[in-house]
Amino acid sequence: MNTKSYFLEETAFDSFVEGMMKAAALYAPVAKKHCFVFAPISSPKEVRLDYDVTILPPKKVIFPVHQDLVSFGQGGGASAIRPEPRILFGVHFYDIKAIDMLDLLFRENNEDWNYLAQRENTTIVGSNIQRISKRAFWGTVGKGVKPRGHDAFITKLPKGYALEVLTAKGEKLLSYGKFESATDAQVTEARKVNEDVMDKCPEKLSHGSHEIAAKVRAAFKSKLWEEFSRTCFSCGTCNIVCPTCYCFDVQDCWNLDQISGQRTRTWDGCLLEDFAKVSLGAGATENFRDARSQRYRHRLMRKATYLNDKLGGPACVGCGRCSAQCVPDIADPVRIIESIMEG
């Protein structure tokens, strides 16, 4: 489908949001203290397209923190896949890139419809970056990889919004608001807004993905990992907040009747101590990444090198969430990578 461009007056925005709310469960950025989160919207006033970055990435709308996979009872098990129609509104391009990665990873080899079903039922509307978060570096990471998975993209212009429609799902949005065709000037303006923001990140990588991947991989035995991770708490924050992390744990739990229950997956993180620990019997265990420096290294290896062949670029989109939310401030990929590149 060809890209089509539309324009929405500033004053028509609220009714557009209401239209979307009627059509599906609407998730959009809202304020939480001085930060932002994606949340279900119950009033257009809550929507904050001027957000800088959210605490958790929007992947949670498709791949929730806790998700039942199978329910069980006396008669055996049953699939727990129950997607609902959702609109995920106001996603920055770097988070779209991350969702593209998850799309690929949950589809490759073995299709996981526990993810894909909700993905198919979600309409993704990207939005331009109006404010830049303090640790962002999306301008320089994985430049060759462009966002693909969204259905439409909305750009704030001085007097309203330009909406770019990319798919049939995106086209449906037009019926929820009073859109008019965009003028060439508006289209150009929107493109310029999105291009201009690209070199405004406070942090920058000074090398390309291939160079970085090779050098980081070669630094596997470097002492840096231990130095960097000296103050690491193994708290997993850098995993949990990352839009491209998708590891999970699976646990069973009974209901009160002690007969029925569910098998549930929950986000997990490779920084957590037991992530690679196995039981060997008679109380013996083996932890394949016992030292926190090993776990710390594994995450960065995964972001910068391990998945590159599959993804066509690094498994990091430069959102800066890990950088900003790691309390001892040691998780910033730019700092780690730059010091390896210099070293």
Add this chain to the structure above:
Amino acid sequence: MRQNVSINVHHLTRVEGHGNIVVDVKNGKIEKMQWQVPEAPRFFEAMIRGRHYSEVARITSRICGICAIGHTLASVKATENALGIVVTPQTVKLRTIIKHAENCDSHLLHIYFLVAPDLFGAPSVFPLVPTHTEVVVRALRMKRFAHEWGSLLAGRTTHPTRVIPGGLSEYPTEAELKNLKKRLIDLQPDLDATVKTVLSVADKVPSFERQTEYMALSSDKEYAVYDGVIQTVMPDGKKQRWPVADYKSCTNEYVVPQSTAKYTKNKMASYMAGALARFNNNYDLLHPEAKKLAETLKFKPLCFNPYMNSVAQLVEVVHGVKDSIRLLDEVLGAGYKPEDLVKPKKFGRGQGAVEVPRGILFHEYGYDDKGMCTGGNCIIPTNQNHGNIQLDLEALVPKLLAAEKDEKAIELGLEMLVRAYDPCISCSTHYLKVEFKR
């Protein structure tokens, strides 16, 4: 009259904390009649020394898991007093609602789980599950509601999170407050049913009277639970008031050998604190609905029957629910919104008092110029009641002996008396000392 009785109730059940009753009657003479408190002492005083003011209430809340909200509120008030913090009117109202929630929560626990089994002739609430399912389920439902009511504002009820010096750390949404109000209104059928249940066993409340002094927080504005001054009412109905800062002169703590908890007294040999004390002091300010209930029960101040404490608790449940509805209307009507914390203006010494389910509770702290705690003191209602319990027991035993009751019946009568006070013994053995480090 029975000649020889030996009762030793070791670790009295269905009270919070450990208490023993020891009665020894030889040849008709009472040789020993003791209310003992052997709870393990826990040294809260040594714990708060050198801790930051923001942590102190979090520590002293752990004195008691049943009146954790009360301890937190009293502690925070004392700290605010020491730090020159005056909280906003909205905070006062919200905290009062929290206080009502705790009193109702605890009263319901006491009435349904601790007292009702005696009145239904069961050893505990569990045998009542099959025989009085409706009552037990209602009890659990109301208990859970009271918990949710307190948690909505305080974060949780056991060691509340949100009550901190300067105000509240987080707020419920306006919609949540409106919903709380609705649920309080919708509680009516359960309240009515509770009253009916109590009425059905009201004749089983023993009749026993002993004149004593009653102490409670008091205010001209309302039936004081969160704020007020100290007041006592004497058997002749005379009332006297003291500022909270003078709490030591009205409580006069002393140590007795049979107890890890300290005892107190004021004008008389002992005084009583708790629902009955509040009722006797502040009856006029009860919500009309609560008063109506008291009238139905032919329950009037001054009442000298300590067993009626549980009935006073029931009256307070109704009051707490109705007064909270009123307060919610006021808060919502005055443009409810989350407020910033009020910052400290000085560091010094301060006192705070609230009415917890079992009576008046005092906290006091001192802080150095870095905001670190230099010492503290805390007088707990159950301690204030120990002396009164002892004197009640001393008065009751001869009556029971004279009535030719057997040991089992005497034991039950004594246990029921102690339980009527709803003693919270875990908190009574906190052992905070009065002296301040300079």
Add this chain to the structure above:
Amino acid sequence: MSVSIRFEETTYPNIFMPRPAEIVHARQDTAMEKHFTLKMKDGEPMIFDPGQMLEVSVFGFGEIPIGFASSPTRTQSFDIVVRKVGRVSGAVTALERGQTLYVRGPLGHGFPMDKLRGQDILVVAGGIGLCPTRSLILYILDRRSEFKNFSLFFGVKSPQEQLFLEDLALWRKSADVKFYETVDRPDDKWKGNVGVITTLFKKTQIDPGTRVIICGPPIMYKFVIAELDGIGVSRNNIYVDLERRMKCGIGKCGHCQINDEYVCLDGPVFCFKDIEHLEEAFR
């Protein structure tokens, strides 16, 4: 109490849905290991390669990866051996004949049979490493003519930990396999070799062209490989069967990753040459 829950049908395939298998035979092999023969309740044959695995589950307890322990030449039923080490394995080993286990699979890549056929074969199995390799061993014995020399080293800590006692008795006598066994800590009755598994290399001559399969506890690998290096066995001809924590078995959950390889997808059987450069593969 009877509980009926309503299961709504969904149109999406669910790769996490296990299928029921009936336990047609169950036997406690050692104090810790239990041997099960399973049959799919839907009657479907289980078609797998030696070295592949299953996700085996008991509802309420969870799911664990378990290797096939029987030869794929037998298709109507299949064997697994489970060592009781924790929650799920504890629940599985508590089951008896007639009860139901739930399985997903076969999963992963097994032994490259086309590369083993026509070759000398040595299997080095430590402890429970005999379970997944038993599948291969039985396969070779079933089709003995397709392979040349076949040797088997088996080591355990103590004689009580020996598994598949009937198999061992057969193999000791069999002319089809040169079987060598050892224990670290002997008891009074033990008459055989004493020492770690590498001491068995002194017992026989291994041709440098042999294809070698190694499966055992994590620390065993590097010692055995050092031994093979000494003999001159090409690292291209060494296959290792690895164990890692696993939660999905389908290459998603991330737990089994060794550098950039997923044990559940790319393994659990790897050609040593392909992973020797991976720092995380061996310690």
Add this chain to the structure above:
Amino acid sequence: MSAKRKVKVAFFDFACCEGCQVELTNLSDPIFVGLLDHIEFVEFREVMKEKTTEPIDIAFVEGSFTRESDRARLEDIRKRASIVIAYGACAATAGINAMKNHTTDYKEYVYGKDAAMPHLDSQKALPISAAIKVDYALHGCPMDRAEFVRVVSDLLHGKQPLIPNYPVCVECKMRETVCRYELNDHCLGLVARAGCGAPCPADGIPCEACRGFWDHPNEEAIEEVLKSKGGLSAERAREKTRMFTATMRRDA
């Protein structure tokens, strides 16, 4: 299992505030009554008069081990119970009671001249595992109700309960709470054992590690971070983890 015989459960308390027992009454009617289909309370002093000398399936022991005179009672519980669970922070780690452990003058400081009275005997506060073998711990002050229900459910089936071994931050991040450090406050979630769902930061206050440390807390780093990011004085940073983790500190 549960259909045949109800599992016998008993509660015992030592030095504590009994808040963890109170939490049971907050379970809500369906959950409480639902549990009663499978378990039977045989002793629970706080709400029942009945006592037992019979064997117990699961004993929940609340409170710290603070005086030698309690040892015999603990040993008796151990003898009668198949499973002993340290119930709440006081029992699991000695919790808040251990705050005073590092001082030597606490008795005199608190009792003054009465300190020598025998009934005021109290040693350092220790977890009950210092006196008897403990099978599992329900951490937290108060313990977490949802975890209680899950642990009981697991034990009914003979499944070893899973107690999280990672910091509270994991659960805090999962519920998207704005980090205390982001708000110029401090927090111990970085070293505290998860399992509570991180209610404190969500309620606007720091995590005080009431569930104790997880297995490998980075104690050096927490002291650094408390100072550099939390703005605590060197002394406060050093003393901070005494509130609930005094017995677990390197210097304990």
